[in-house]
Amino acid sequence: MANEIRKEYTNGEITVVWKPGKCIHAGNCVKTLPEVYKPKEKPWIRPEMATSEALKNQIEKCPSGALAFYENAK
Template sequence: MKVAYDAKTCIHAGNCVNSLPAVFKIVNEQFVIDPKRASEAEIRQTVASCPSGALQITDTDMP
């Protein structure tokens, strides 16, 4: 699974960082996503709760 982030759409509500800080974090002033740090279900739930839709799941195993 891959998570895409659209900085132009993001409203910086912080839901992702507050819900899964090991996955969604700021490193050197850059937004970083490390999907290996949580279960797929946890990540999907957090992405679904993004109020702006700036986070999207891309399933890498699909053609």
């Protein structure tokens, strides 16, 4: 989809990409890293609250593929 909504949040090292249209609200992100994912706040993703490695591990377990990441250029 060319018009797919996509939001990005960065901690400086990596950028977390969230595609709300794919999200099935399984809650794995909130359960795994509650200090990062706070659905009732804005912004709801705060990647600076975890290590890049912890974020990558959690994102790889997203069942819907709504979360992804890319490494920022150095």
